[in-house]
Amino acid sequence: MADERKLAYVMAFNEAVKQQMEADPNVFCAGEDIGAFGGVFGTFGGLQAKFGADRVVDTPISEQAIVGLGVGAAVTGLRPIVDLMFMDFICVALDQIVNQAAKLKYMFGGDAVLPLTITTAGGGGLSAAAQHSQSLEALLCHIPGLKVVMPSNPYDMKGLMTACIQENNPTVMIKHKRLLGMTGHVPEESYSIPLGKGNILRPGKDVTIVAYARMANEALIAAEELSKDGIDCEIIDPRTLQPLDTDLIVSSVKKTNHAVVVHEAVRFGGLGGEIASQIQELAFDYLDAPVTRIGAPFSPVPFSPALEQHYIPDSKTIVQGIRDVMARV
Amino acid sequence: MDLPVHVQLDLHRRMVRIRLFEEAAGRLAESNRLPGFLHLYVGEEAVAAGVCGALNDDDHITSTHRGHGHLVAKGGDFNRMMAELMGKATGYCKGKGGSMHISDTSLGMLGANGIVGAGSPIAVGAAFANRYRGRGQVAVAFFGDGSTNIGAFHEAANMACALHLPIVFACENNEYGEFTPRDKTMAITDIVDRAAGYGMPGVIVDGMDVIAVHEATVEAVERARTGGGPSLIEAKTYRFYNHHGVQNLGLKYRSDDEVAMWKQRDPIFTLEDRMIENKAATRDQFDAIWAELRADIDAAIAFADESPYPTPDQIMVGVYTSMSGAN
Numbered sequence A: 001m002a003d004e005r006k007l008a009y010v011m012a013f014n015e016a017v018k019q020q021m022e023a024d025p026n027v028f029c030a031g032e033d034i035g036a037f038g039g040v041f042g043t044f045g046g047l048q049a050k051f052g053a054d055r056v057v058d059t060p061i062s063e064q065a066i067v068g069l070g071v072g073a074a075v076t077g078l079r080p081i082v083d084l085m086f087m088d089f090i091c092v093a094l095d096q097i098v099n100q101a102a103k104l105k106y107m108f109g110g111d112a113v114l115p116l117t118i119t120t121a122g123g124g125g126l127s128a129a130a131q132h133s134q135s136l137e138a139l140l141c142h143i144p145g146l147k148v149v150m151p152s153n154p155y156d157m158k159g160l161m162t163a164c165i166q167e168n169n170p171t172v173m174i175k176h177k178r179l180l181g182m183t184g185h186v187p188e189e190s191y192s193i194p195l196g197k198g199n200i201l202r203p204g205k206d207v208t209i210v211a212y213a214r215m216a217n218e219a220l221i222a223a224e225e226l227s228k229d230g231i232d233c234e235i236i237d238p239r240t241l242q243p244l245d246t247d248l249i250v251s252s253v254k255k256t257n258h259a260v261v262v263h264e265a266v267r268f269g270g271l272g273g274e275i276a277s278q279i280q281e282l283a284f285d286y287l288d289a290p291v292t293r294i295g296a297p298f299s300p301v302p303f304s305p306a307l308e309q310h311y312i313p314d315s316k317t318i319v320q321g322i323r324d325v326m327a328r329v
Numbered sequence B: 001m002d003l004p005v006h007v008q009l010d011l012h013r014r015m016v017r018i019r020l021f022e023e024a025a026g027r028l029a030e031s032n033r034l035p036g037f038l039h040l041y042v043g044e045e046a047v048a049a050g051v052c053g054a055l056n057d058d059d060h061i062t063s064t065h066r067g068h069g070h071l072v073a074k075g076g077d078f079n080r081m082m083a084e085l086m087g088k089a090t091g092y093c094k095g096k097g098g099s100m101h102i103s104d105t106s107l108g109m110l111g112a113n114g115i116v117g118a119g120s121p122i123a124v125g126a127a128f129a130n131r132y133r134g135r136g137q138v139a140v141a142f143f144g145d146g147s148t149n150i151g152a153f154h155e156a157a158n159m160a161c162a163l164h165l166p167i168v169f170a171c172e173n174n175e176y177g178e179f180t181p182r183d184k185t186m187a188i189t190d191i192v193d194r195a196a197g198y199g200m201p202g203v204i205v206d207g208m209d210v211i212a213v214h215e216a217t218v219e220a221v222e223r224a225r226t227g228g229g230p231s232l233i234e235a236k237t238y239r240f241y242n243h244h245g246v247q248n249l250g251l252k253y254r255s256d257d258e259v260a261m262w263k264q265r266d267p268i269f270t271l272e273d274r275m276i277e278n279k280a281a282t283r284d285q286f287d288a289i290w291a292e293l294r295a296d297i298d299a300a301i302a303f304a305d306e307s308p309y310p311t312p313d314q315i316m317v318g319v320y321t322s323m324s325g326a327n
């Protein structure tokens, strides 16, 4: 089957960038160690050799100026991809992201276009400790003007990254570090997945699990386990967190009457709270149990694997969470 | 070479302690016994040792992602360091921080740091507090060449000078930030050129010569302690290993010849040769020091190995301080 070409998540990202750079001379990339070295995760591998150092730019360690470079170049007509190596480093660039990129268009009365893609790598599970493991997506989703994308598999990665580059608004593409090596079917030709469109990763009738990035994969494992007990889970991967595909989530919950939201981020103030609220506002009469959130405890990410393995939710936590929800009926 | 012999031996000891700790950590990482990232300080020992040898116990330092050397030089305890690198409950940070956040506030070591550039503003705060309390302490910010490209460094340097604080900016210029050479990320060759822009004196020292580093630091610390304000020291140095991990040769961003050239200038062996030549010490004396410190390292590895991992109930401990001040 010609269609069954497999690609790793990291190379799906790389291919999307490559194809968009081929298609549009206004696309360029900038970031730390992305040129000659190809990026610390290999995400930009081979691109400088192919497109040259003018289009794949090694920058100083200057996160604020890296995003600023993207903002300024976008508003003057280019289509930048700027990379912040680890998601934790968005904090260094937050003014440019939150006060500049997200708001220029609105503040200018609509008279600005910012086709800017900010790429970064989030998530834990590598004993990388509190400043290299965070999941800060809720922070970004709270900012009007930004779009936020977190793919859970190689196919979605390529389609969503393509959409981010083609998008006329600032987007943040968050790769999950633990998914970089995940392989799966990825078509060779260019394609895009619309931002704001979720995906039913697994159809089911008893309970809706809303999960994204690495947790979507953990939810798949949990669903297999629960099917042995006769619990049939439907997994919704929103893929884009801002804008959020509320329709898809709500229609699933109306069918299953139960919902569990899972993320790796700290539970308090995480996106799970928003999703749970949407569900109860739009599907209250359909619910047989309160919407449950599964997320990390309210502490920074601990270094020691002995702690981190208990800190990050996994398929076992999800199985337990769903058993608890179903037991209430 | 008019430094008293006991001072030279003290600097030597600090360097050997760093070297042995780092080589041991590297071996453990190679056999997958250390979780997480490991940024080794090997090759740069003269900087941490030369600087910290000029400080008092109650002076403060801030560090970087490459921080073990700074803590060892400030008097760090091998056992607690090794346990922390292994993620054990007996480690300096109880397994919460690991290599990149290793710290000992009782030694004035305000943490390795995972965010490039973040240590310098914190050193400014420590310097401010030190002057505020008036006990004559100084603060030193260790930072890499690459970190001088980040806003935090510039804000810290300017504020320190504007407030005329008792601080020393100690730059480890190893010519690379991760896998990218310095000349691709800045248009100047010497970090010291930046000092004038903030209004502080700056000097370049041979970062492979612990005595040169030490003498420059003594002068800068004296200036800071006596109300003369900030200084910048740029130590030209080199890391013998890769940015992280234990590979040293066959790296695509720097040549093996370059590595070999710098290794010729090994800061520890150069000092030993010089001291032997000057009859300040003997080979036997040095051999005994290495042997003694090796035994300390072996004991630290055993201590860390035998130590328990933290239990899951510790995850939520230490996020906030209680009103009683307890952890």
Ligand SMILES: Cc1ncc(C[n+]2csc(CCOP(=O)(O)OP(=O)(O)O)c2C)c(N)n1
Pocket: A032, A061, A063, A085, A089, A092, B064, B065, B066, B114, B115, B116, B117, B143, B144, B145, B146, B147, B148, B172, B174, B176, B177, B178, B243
């Ligand atoms: C804000 C921020 N950006 C990027 C990184 C990734 N990073 C870690 S170390 C490093 C290079 C630092 O270079 P330098 O300051 O010269 O220190 P060296 O590693 O050479 O000791 C980079 C880019 C980081 N940790 N923090």
Ligand SMILES: [Mg+2]
Pocket: B144, B145, B146, B172, B173, B174, B175, B176, B177, B178
């Ligand atoms: Mg450097």
